Amino acid sequence: MTQEPLNICLVAPLPPPYGGIAHWTQMMLRHASTVDGVQLAVINTAPTWRSIHANGLMVRAFGGALQLLRDCVRIAKTLSGRRFDAIHLTTSGHLAALRDLAVSYLAGWFGVGLVYHVRFGRIPSLAGGRSLEWRLIRRVMRRAAAVILIDAATFEAVRRAEPRANAVLVPNCVDTDALPRGVPGEQGVKVALFLGWVVPTKGVGELVEAWTRLNPLGWRLDIVGPFDEVYRDALLAGRTAANLRFLGQLPHEEAMKHMAACDLFVLPSYTEGFPNAVVEAMALGRPIIATDVGAIPEMLADGAGVLVKSRDADALAEGLTRVVGDEGLRDRMAGRALEKAHRLYTINVVFRAYEGIWRSVSGVDAMDSMER
Known part of the structure; x- marks a missing residue:
């Protein structure tokens, strides 16, 4: 059975600077180029405005505000110029949660399903608390069509603290x-x-x-x-x-x-x-x-x-x-x-899981992909 092609907007960092999520993004692009029926377009969210040790609150707040504006403008332009079946948004939390909420509203405005990919391990300590970071993340989870979580402790914490989230456990991968x-x-x-x-x-x-x-x-x-x-x-x-x-x-x-x-x-x-x-x-x-x-x-x-x-x-x-x-x-x-x-943890195993989620969110051959 021939599947409908998937067009995915991947909101994630690319090097430089080099980091785990940026490497994952490169790996996704490389693997997607070998997979029929999946096309990824990346909106690069890499923080190019600070060095690795420039972590002061004022520096992060000012630079983060500028990057929030930059990222949202890029995403809006991209979504207005091309049809996508889903937005795959990666997050490392902290101030990026503000951007995540903005992206969730842009996804709703353009009628595109949002896959929210939580790429950090602090959720068990945040969940159920009253911090601004958790309240923002929880709101994005509610608005997302699917929430990808990368470890069992985070998955269980989200299931308890935000049962309305469509949480899916998918580990990271290696090529x-x-x-x-x-x-x-x-x-x-x-x-x-x-x-x-x-x-x-x-x-x-x-x-x-x-x-x-x-x-x-x-x-x-x-x-x-x-x-x-x-x-x-x-x-x-x-x-x-x-x-x-x-x-x-x-x-x-x-x-x-x-x-x-x-x-x-x-x-x-x-x-x-x-x-x-x-x-x-x-x-x-x-x-x-x-x-x-x-x-x-x-x-x-x-x-x-x-x-x-x-x-x-x-x-x-x-x-x-x-x-x-x-x-x-x-x-x-x-x-x-x-x-x-x-x-x-091989990329073939994990990428099939991503594709199943994308198709489920978009409604494009969802059952066929999940059964493969």
Whole structure:
């Protein structure tokens, strides 16, 4: 049976700056180009008005207001010039919730169904509260035709706090075909890798403290991601860092080569949604240490990794000591992570779920897509 083509307006960030959602957007575009009957048009919502450390309230409020206006104008122009079957809106919360509400009204004005994709892991702590952020997000959820949630804790929190929302649980994904293969590790040294923005909320301070305290023989820590030199210097002040390197931001393909060759991946974030870096490390068969936030406990369940408490350098040091000193444990974790990623998180599996939601929202061959 021939399906009607789908035209989807994807409201999401693209690099630069590089981040998890921006990478997901690139992955969606690349995969959609190989799928018959689905066309994605992206409205780029990347915050180009501040550096990674410019997080002051006034800076965020002023820059966010300008971006809200810019994004809404772009969306209105795009919707007025082309017919879409659905709008897929990604959100990381905070001030973006104001934009999300505006987009929900634009979707209603143009008669296009809204799919609201919540890409962060703080909903369980927000739900049921009285914060402005939660009230805005809850209102958007009510107006959306479907709400995509990326982890079970968020899904259950939304079901309890906003039962009128059409909530759907869909994890993030990885394009296994785009990952490097057969990348050899370094001779004479084992490498632990951090990949992400080098900011306090990624737990980089705790990681550097734990690593320099342990100073494991025969190991090196590579930190890959954009950083501010002042922050880096503050992290290293008074510490010996002979077995630690800050490599800066690398192209994604190069970063994946580092991940494929590493002996351990570490992500000690304070908060996460469903981190792409963790699912990529799983798909590459890397042993993983990560904090127990967002979807990570689900991802690393059943022995697929080691969980540690967030914001706790002592707990991270204990986890590192356990994993660095046990090659058998690393091998077991890596094998379980690899199997789980390929069973649950491949882009083919997840994209079919998205397509089913889009068709259901738009009414275009909805049942046929959901049955495939």
